[in-house]
Amino acid sequence: MTNVPTKRLNSGADMPVIGLGVWQVADDVAADAVVTAIEAGYTSIDTAAVYRNERGVGEGIRRSGAEREKLFVTTKVWNDSQGYDTTLQAFDKSLGRLGLDYVDLYLIHWPAASRGLYLDTWKALEKLKAEGRARSIGVSNFHIPHLKRLFESSDVRPALNQIELHPGLQQAELRAFHAANDIATEAWSPLQRGAVDRSEIVAIAAKHGRTPAQVILRWHVQLGNIAIPKSVTPSRIRENIAVFDFELDDADMAAIAKLDAGVRTGPNPDTFA
Numbered sequence: 001m002t003n004v005p006t007k008r009l010n011s012g013a014d015m016p017v018i019g020l021g022v023w024q025v026a027d028d029v030a031a032d033a034v035v036t037a038i039e040a041g042y043t044s045i046d047t048a049a050v051y052r053n054e055r056g057v058g059e060g061i062r063r064s065g066a067e068r069e070k071l072f073v074t075t076k077v078w079n080d081s082q083g084y085d086t087t088l089q090a091f092d093k094s095l096g097r098l099g100l101d102y103v104d105l106y107l108i109h110w111p112a113a114s115r116g117l118y119l120d121t122w123k124a125l126e127k128l129k130a131e132g133r134a135r136s137i138g139v140s141n142f143h144i145p146h147l148k149r150l151f152e153s154s155d156v157r158p159a160l161n162q163i164e165l166h167p168g169l170q171q172a173e174l175r176a177f178h179a180a181n182d183i184a185t186e187a188w189s190p191l192q193r194g195a196v197d198r199s200e201i202v203a204i205a206a207k208h209g210r211t212p213a214q215v216i217l218r219w220h221v222q223l224g225n226i227a228i229p230k231s232v233t234p235s236r237i238r239e240n241i242a243v244f245d246f247e248l249d250d251a252d253m254a255a256i257a258k259l260d261a262g263v264r265t266g267p268n269p270d271t272f273a
């Protein structure tokens, strides 16, 4: 069983640097994946209302027998629930589906700026944090102007920003902004949706006797990112956290830095609503 190191968030919470993602996973499969992951040593699970598998995640948590306090559960408010009252209602529904009485992290899933509601949504998250029902609060897919607007309207900084981030989209400017403002960077699609077999990555993997996915996840860890690789394959679930007993050297890190192509696999946060 692997022990996953944690990162201290500005909320004071310690978040595992690798967690399990469950986008596009049905309830029953999610439950099995969560059990496998917890048995392998994961304590962090990333879901969202829009994934429609919060019930499965909750079921997996209960089936695993893990103590609630040892787990770190993240969920997110979807775009069509943005707004103060609607976010509070969406949160209650998420908690009900998960079968939990708090989450460790609640995120605004997308800024959806054209809806003009993310500042109101943030106020709702502040209330949930004050009540202890969301132990940390944060955002996802926010760009620097979205974050600056949030800073102007609130003294509570997001604990993290969950963004698309992988070797093909390295987000240097946004990561530097996070670092300067004590916001952790969390990488979604950290494996570029499974496109791990680039020749440069394969060569580094061969050098270390590791898999390409492990090289990419180790790269995230060494950059200081939190990563949430998704897998429903038990061997891969285990593989993806076995990255704490080797190190990439400067040449490896430089070779991966060169793979940045600014290419998104997902929507553009400036326009997605």
Ligand SMILES: NC(=O)C1=CN([C@@H]2O[C@H](COP(=O)(O)OP(=O)(O)OC[C@H]3O[C@@H](n4cnc5c(N)ncnc54)[C@H](OP(=O)(O)O)[C@@H]3O)[C@@H](O)[C@H]2O)C=CC1
Residues within 6 Å of the ligand: 020, 021, 022, 023, 024, 046, 047, 109, 140, 141, 162, 163, 187, 188, 189, 190, 191, 192, 193, 194, 195, 196, 211, 213, 214, 228, 229, 230, 231, 232, 233, 236, 237, 239, 240, 266
């Ligand atoms: N905030 C946001 O807007 C978003 C958040 N997310 C979150 O991030 C998580 C991860 O992102 P996601 O888009 O799922 O993509 P990932 O980059 O995690 O890639 C997942 C794909 O990689 C495959 N895979 C997993 N491990 C390995 C491995 N060791 N070797 C080879 N292939 C592997 C999986 O296959 P298999 O399962 O068959 O093993 C799956 O096809 C999501 O599940 C979700 O929790 C994702 C998108 C947007």
Ligand SMILES: O=C(O)C(=O)[C@@H](O)[C@H](O)C(=O)CO
Residues within 6 Å of the ligand: 023, 048, 109, 266, 267
């Ligand atoms: O998976 C998520 O968390 C997302 O928000 C995205 O997948 C998003 O829903 C999308 O890609 C829509 O095409």
